[in-house]
Amino acid sequence: MIEPTQDQKNLAGKHGGSAWVGFVVGLIVMGLMVVAFFGGAAADRLVGLKQLDQWLPGLQRLAPTGQKQISQTILNEESAVVGVAERVSPSVVTVAVTTQRQRLPSFFMDPFGMFGNRMMPNESELEPIQQDIGSGFVVDQQQGLIVTNKHVVSSANAKYKVIGNDDKEFEVVRIYRDPVNDLAILKVADASLPAIDLGDSDTLKVGQFVVAIGTALGEFRHTVTTGVVSGLGRGIEAGDGLGGAVEALDNVIQTDAAINPGNSGGPLLNSLGQVIGVNVAIASGSENIGFAIPINVVKQSLANFNETGQFDRPFLGVQYQMISQEAALMNEVPAGAYVRQVVDGSAAAEAGLEAGDIITKLNGKSLKDAKGGLAEIINSFKINQEVKMDIYRDGKTMELTVMLKPSEPAAE
Known part of the structure; x- marks a missing residue:
């Protein structure tokens, strides 16, 4: 067997080490290439996003800003509603009515038939029943005045209360009913309910x-x-x-x-x-x-x-329906207030106004120009004021003179 010389062994060792080193270096190089490849790809993506942001800055900012604007609008509306509710709730009341109801009789039955299964009623009694029927709001704290609708407090025999937002109850001591509009004023003997602000x-x-x-x-x-x-x-x-x-x-x-x-x-x-x-x-x-x-x-x-200390207003005493300009042209009659009924004993009745008449002017002011109709013009006059009234009757125009009376007493 031939043994290698020492020089050959040394040479072989050098080549073996070089191979190992080369192998390791190769792995490192490959790793760097992989890192470079994927790192470059990631970097390219980052650069791409940066470039996209530079090219289209609006796309990056439009949605968030729009969402903020919408959210802010919703927030403003919600805040307005919440603010209004919190501010006025102490001045808004519930109107309740108390009536008398026949209490249902109690019966005692004879379960054993000792009395022929007869029903034995107790004496019936009346019991008060309270029910929420409407709403109102305070307009004068010191005088305890509350506005509501006339139809809410239409019963003359019922007892009414108002209930605050803290469920505290107040007896209504007096009611003023407007004979012209569906309005009523309630008075309570308490000055703790704050008045609400009235707009225009x-x-x-x-x-x-x-x-x-x-x-x-x-x-x-x-x-x-x-x-x-x-x-x-x-x-x-x-x-x-x-x-x-x-x-x-x-x-x-x-x-x-x-x-x-x-x-x-x-x-x-x-x-x-x-x-x-x-x-x-x-x-x-x-x-x-x-x-x-x-x-x-x-x-x-x-x-x-x-x-005056009263809620009296000038009162003409008619039920009427406004005739628009269009309806007037179609029916070949003047625009104005068509009188459906005249209240007996009223100022209108005393002046000679009749059902079927059309009121066209009051003191020269045309009703067709009045935004609020007949009631608006009447309210502009004084109680006991004499007013010239132009009417249309049976195809003819005539003038009547009416002395406006105070509204009928409607206080309890």
């Missing part, structure tokens, strides 16, 4: 944001709903829903804020928390159509009260 209904715009607060369905107190002013200057006939009295209301505010019978008499408010209307009616058989009496009508009644 003449400055309202269609589309304006509104808030309604009241006792929804006569059950859910201080319900808050929102909407917009859907229309202005509407004329409606409001009934009690039972086939009873129907009342014509002119120049009312239309809104899509949810209003129901329990909201009657409650406030319709602007975004500042000021009352701009008194919720009065809903359109039968429809949704999101409610109506409110402009607050400036209430202001006129309050002004008369502060001046």
Whole structure:
């Protein structure tokens, strides 16, 4: 066997070490290549994103900014509603009525037939029942005056209370009913209920944001709903829903804020928390159509009260329906107030006004130009003022003189 020389062994050792070193170096190089490849790809992606942001900066910022704007708008609207509700709730009340109901008799049966299974009733008794029927709001803290609808407190024999947002109850000691509009003033012997701010209904715009607060369905107190002013200057006939009295209301505010019978008499408010209307009616058989009496009508009644100590207003004494210019042209009659009925003993009756007449002018002022119709013009006059009235009867125009009387006493 031939043994390698020492020089050959040394040479072989050097080549073996070089191979190992080469192997290790190769692995390192391959690793660096892999890192370089994938690292470069990742870097390319990062650079690509950076370039995309530089090329299309709007795309990166549009969505977040838009979302912020929408969120801020929603937040502002929510804050407005919350602020209005918190600010006015102490001034909004629930109107409740207490009536007497026949208590059902208690019966004692003879289970063993000792008395022929006869029913033995106890003596029947009357029991008071209290029910929430409407809403209202405080307009004078010191005098304890509260506005609501006349139809909410229509019963002359019932006892009424108002209930604050803290469930504290106050007895109604006097009621003033407006003979012209569906309005009533309640008086309580307490000065703790804060008055609400009254706005200006003449400055309202269609589309304006509104808030309604009241006792929804006569059950859910201080319900808050929102909407917009859907229309202005509407004329409606409001009934009690039972086939009873129907009342014509002119120049009312239309809104899509949810209003129901329990909201009657409650406030319709602007975004500042000021009352701009008194919720009065809903359109039968429809949704999101409610109506409110402009607050400036209430202001006129309050002004008369502060001046005379009564809520009396000039009272003509007619039931009427406004005839629009379009309807007048179609029927070949003048525009104005069509008299449906004349109240016996009223100023209109004494002046000779008859059912079927059309009132066209009062002291030279045309009714077709009056935004609020006949009631608006009558309210601009004084009690006991003499007024010239132009009417259309049987195809002829004539003039009557009427002495306006105070509204009928409607206080209890």
